[in-house]
Amino acid sequence: MKHTDTIIALATGAAPAAIAVLRISGAEAVAQTQKLWRGKILKEQLSHTMHVGWLYDADNEPLDEVVVGIFKGPKSFTKEDVVEISCHGSPFVVQKIIRAFLKNGLRYAEAGEFTKRAFLNGRFDLAQAEAVADVIASETEAAHKAALYQMKGGFSQVIAQLRQDLIHFASLIELELDFGEEDVEFANRADLKASVNRILAVLRTLVKSFALGNVIKNGVTTVIAGKPNAGKSTLLNTLLNEEKAIVSEIAGTTRDTIEDTLIIEGLLFRFVDTAGLRQTDDAIEKIGVARSYEKIKAAELVIYLFDLSQIQTPADYEQELHAAQAFGIPFLMVGNKVEHCNDFVYSTLASLPDHLLISAKQQDGIEVLKTTLLEKVQSQNFKINDTLLTNVRHYESLVHTSVALERVLNGLEQGITGDFLAMDIRHALQALGSITGEISSDDLLANIFSKFCIGK
Amino acid sequence: MKHTDTIIALATGAAPAAIAVLRISGAEAVAQTQKLWRGKILKEQLSHTMHVGWLYDADNEPLDEVVVGIFKGPKSFTKEDVVEISCHGSPFVVQKIIRAFLKNGLRYAEAGEFTKRAFLNGRFDLAQAEAVADVIASETEAAHKAALYQMKGGFSQVIAQLRQDLIHFASLIELELDFGEEDVEFANRADLKASVNRILAVLRTLVKSFALGNVIKNGVTTVIAGKPNAGKSTLLNTLLNEEKAIVSEIAGTTRDTIEDTLIIEGLLFRFVDTAGLRQTDDAIEKIGVARSYEKIKAAELVIYLFDLSQIQTPADYEQELHAAQAFGIPFLMVGNKVEHCNDFVYSTLASLPDHLLISAKQQDGIEVLKTTLLEKVQSQNFKINDTLLTNVRHYESLVHTSVALERVLNGLEQGITGDFLAMDIRHALQALGSITGEISSDDLLANIFSKFCIGK
Numbered sequence A, B: 001m002k003h004t005d006t007i008i009a010l011a012t013g014a015a016p017a018a019i020a021v022l023r024i025s026g027a028e029a030v031a032q033t034q035k036l037w038r039g040k041i042l043k044e045q046l047s048h049t050m051h052v053g054w055l056y057d058a059d060n061e062p063l064d065e066v067v068v069g070i071f072k073g074p075k076s077f078t079k080e081d082v083v084e085i086s087c088h089g090s091p092f093v094v095q096k097i098i099r100a101f102l103k104n105g106l107r108y109a110e111a112g113e114f115t116k117r118a119f120l121n122g123r124f125d126l127a128q129a130e131a132v133a134d135v136i137a138s139e140t141e142a143a144h145k146a147a148l149y150q151m152k153g154g155f156s157q158v159i160a161q162l163r164q165d166l167i168h169f170a171s172l173i174e175l176e177l178d179f180g181e182e183d184v185e186f187a188n189r190a191d192l193k194a195s196v197n198r199i200l201a202v203l204r205t206l207v208k209s210f211a212l213g214n215v216i217k218n219g220v221t222t223v224i225a226g227k228p229n230a231g232k233s234t235l236l237n238t239l240l241n242e243e244k245a246i247v248s249e250i251a252g253t254t255r256d257t258i259e260d261t262l263i264i265e266g267l268l269f270r271f272v273d274t275a276g277l278r279q280t281d282d283a284i285e286k287i288g289v290a291r292s293y294e295k296i297k298a299a300e301l302v303i304y305l306f307d308l309s310q311i312q313t314p315a316d317y318e319q320e321l322h323a324a325q326a327f328g329i330p331f332l333m334v335g336n337k338v339e340h341c342n343d344f345v346y347s348t349l350a351s352l353p354d355h356l357l358i359s360a361k362q363q364d365g366i367e368v369l370k371t372t373l374l375e376k377v378q379s380q381n382f383k384i385n386d387t388l389l390t391n392v393r394h395y396e397s398l399v400h401t402s403v404a405l406e407r408v409l410n411g412l413e414q415g416i417t418g419d420f421l422a423m424d425i426r427h428a429l430q431a432l433g434s435i436t437g438e439i440s441s442d443d444l445l446a447n448i449f450s451k452f453c454i455g456k
Helices: A030-037 A091-103 A113-122 A125-139 A143-149 A154-178 A189-218 A233-247 A283-296 A314-325 A343-350 A366-377 A392-414 A418-436 A442-449 B029-034 B091-103 B113-120 B126-137 B141-151 B156-179 B189-218 B234-249 B283-297 B314-325 B342-350 B365-376 B392-414 B418-436 B441-449
Strands: A006-012 A017-025 A050-057 A061-071 A082-088 A219-223 A259-264 A267-273 A299-307 A331-336 A355-357 B007-010 B019-024 B049-056 B062-071 B082-089 B221-224 B259-264 B267-273 B301-307 B333-335 B356-357
Touching: A006 A091, A006 A113, A006 B283, A017 A030, A017 A091, A017 A113, A017 B019, A030 A061, A030 A082, A030 B007, A050 B049, A061 A091, A061 A343, A061 B007, A061 B141, A082 A091, A082 B126, A091 A219, A091 B141, A113 A125, A113 A442, A125 A143, A125 A154, A125 A418, A125 A442, A125 B082, A125 B267, A143 A154, A143 B062, A154 A189, A154 A418, A154 B126, A189 A267, A189 A392, A219 A233, A219 A366, A233 A259, A233 A267, A233 A299, A233 A331, A233 A366, A259 A366, A267 A366, A267 A442, A299 A314, A299 A366, A331 A366, A355 A366, A355 B356, A392 A418, A392 B356, B007 B113, B019 B029, B019 B113, B029 B062, B029 B082, B029 B091, B082 B091, B113 B126, B113 B441, B126 B141, B126 B156, B126 B418, B126 B441, B141 B156, B141 B189, B156 B189, B156 B314, B156 B418, B189 B392, B221 B234, B234 B259, B234 B267, B234 B301, B234 B365, B259 B365, B267 B365, B301 B314, B301 B365, B333 B365, B342 B356, B356 B365, B392 B418
Parallel strands: A219 A267, A219 A299, A299 A331, A331 A355, B221 B267, B221 B301, B301 B333, B333 B356
Antiparallel strands: A006 A017, A017 A082, A050 A061, A061 A082, A259 A267, B007 B019, B019 B082, B049 B062, B062 B082, B259 B267
16 A cells, blocks of 8 residues: 655645645655755755755746755655745745646645555554544634544554453453364453453443534534524524634634534534524525525534513413424523513423523523533533544444444353354454554545545 | 844645644744744754644643744844744644744734845845735736746846946036036036936836736736627637636636636736626616726726628728727727628728637637737737836836936936936936835835735
């Protein structure tokens, strides 16, 4: 799977900008740069040094004045020879330089190819490589922190420890198989069971952490629903106004018409406003509404807002409750306009779990609502500081590992023979090894790195 | 005007991308980076070296794994100490790192502030500094070439030579003033006249070159006009289809609804389609139409397209001609559908200057049209390889210089005294010196560099 050709790509954001950086990796990186270069002889320069000079094309036309940085393999990101060229951040100049290199035989890099080479050359394991993309994509404190932890290898160590425990267990079983004819049991079955149970307990904790890890990485999609005039827009504005400045500072935050985001203590909430979900005869609008329903189906939470001043009878309240339940998603019942609520309704509803009474207009109860939103998402067992599963591929691998180990546990209890146990253990080891890339395939790698940006 | 504080800015394009580069310049650049840095001791490192390490914020939270490049002044772009930090290209990470530096007392750089410092510290003259922005903004071969020539100091040398000639001339006059009481003429008046005429000839050539230099830098706005069904859209498509691929490869090419661009031999033509200019009652559309007329008023050229099959009488043709003239801009009369043209009309029109007979549909005469467009723009006296004036500020300064020298010439002819001559010469020298920045003011510099991008 080793690459041998030399690749080039633009590594920085869309020009125009002050500068743009082109990254070149491969055995020919320095020699190919030299071909276009007028300045010091590059191959004679030390690794980790920078040099100012000019690039010229094959027709002796000046391309640009640039700074060339040299990283000699294996002391580089890809462990190959790497050259980084800082040129003026003009789209035209960038294109011209790239074309000059392509003309001389370099290949334009595929998405994630630099990181893929770094992985294949042993710079880091697969989970760490995936974290590079997560660091780039992180939009919040919590997502950034989880990604950095994974990139530094914290998560990989947890997996490595599990794998080591499992290999130890497997070696005992395999030893028995070697002596299979003699019908000996080297491994005490009670010890084995205890060992599998220990591993399974860790796996279950990790798998369970994915619920939080996933929302940390991707945000919590939260539907704001309720009858017209319940105060949905007022609530959204009240929630957003305080925090909007912070959100706006972060470039690239996507917002479509029915979506707005709010960061509560480092966790990203994506609010889907159901005000857009009215009945309509307009064909285009229908498509929009259908898409919104798709989004709502994938949401984690509903804030169901109802107007307390309109609650006169138990039936009034129950109608609202049924509307909230109809979404089929965990929900908070939030009574609005608490200042117009009669005492009997107040005392009945205030004590119910997952019920909040607020005033969006008077900004009453908003802090409690935020805290409650956070609590609904963060299960009591997890804090953001713990090892969290944030990657769906890792989640699936750990579920596979768990399933295989559950079979081992059953097998032990039913006293099945060592060779059947060994088969399930091998499955478990394989699933676990795929996370950090001890076991990988071209397809798997292609799939992972195709989601990276070009130049990384 | 020297700056003493240390500044930071994002120098690369909008994240997310593989990497982002932050640039820091000033006396505190290395020491301030060290505060957040975990890695080698930066001040002990050589200039032009790169170092891999981690940045941590004041709360000991990891910010990112980065590469830090060190340029020690005066061997840097700004001639101050410069640190360039390559971090992961996440908007969130970039913000976090910048905030950590700002918290420690760095200032976010103003637009063009790095280049301004480079100019003030004598790295290059003002015309070269301005060329840095032109290189970044260049969209075509010709614009890029002119900008590089200016950045390398080619244009500055021409100005320097003119200035030297003028200073020599001035020194002769000033010498006379020193001996003013004695009524001596050190400088032969005929020689002086010849000298001013030589300088004026160069100035006139440069001023004249601005017509081409300006369109090279900014493109040629070309109106495509004509009656409905004359074939305007077919012509535009025929013109664009061949070249569109090349244009599309260059990111950032702006196109509004009524505009499309085409590069003919390295020169950018911006076509304004007057199909959008119909009479309308719609308020919004009216604003759009008004804007289009604004654009047309600033256009350089009209392609007036008329349907040859509809020309039956001289009056038919004259009506079309008047419509073309009504734009008040240089125009080409382009008869379309030549395959349906009667012989008499053909023989009458084919011989007229600035008339072309084509078939947009059958792609007949398109190459001639392109060549003619180029010729209309490139006056016969100029080639792209000559020194071209591309900057409107330089153009104005050279016009001022010329005016002052014309006064000197008149003065010489009318035999006015040396002190009046000296005053006009000083004006000329001042105007000339403002181009390369020998003479500059805070206002002028603020105006020039405010048009730069942040981080440059």
